[in-house]
Amino acid sequence: MTDALFDTTLVVALVALMVIAGVVMVRLVLGPSIADRATAFDVFTCVVIGMLSVFAIRTHNYRYFDVVLVMSFVVFLGAIGLAYYIRKNRR
Numbered sequence: 001m002t003d004a005l006f007d008t009t010l011v012v013a014l015v016a017l018m019v020i021a022g023v024v025m026v027r028l029v030l031g032p033s034i035a036d037r038a039t040a041f042d043v044f045t046c047v048v049i050g051m052l053s054v055f056a057i058r059t060h061n062y063r064y065f066d067v068v069l070v071m072s073f074v075v076f077l078g079a080i081g082l083a084y085y086i087r088k089n090r091r
Helices: 002-030 034-059 064-090
Strands: none
Touching: 002 034, 034 064
16 A cells, blocks of 8 residues: 555656646746746756656666766756856856
């Protein structure tokens, strides 16, 4: 009983994350400024990281957590670089 409930919860979480990814993609494409697009890209990558994590738990393939760790580190450095670029161009 609990395995079926846990599987159902993971599927619902994946579907919710896919819906959120779709909404964020609209903001990424239609964002009026580069700061809006940068924020949307950060949120999108966080959603993808969440999807990979849920997928890894659902399939019992924990090698995806290494990908999640590296991806989050690269996205964090990219966000810092983009923030520096936006701030430098405003001066």
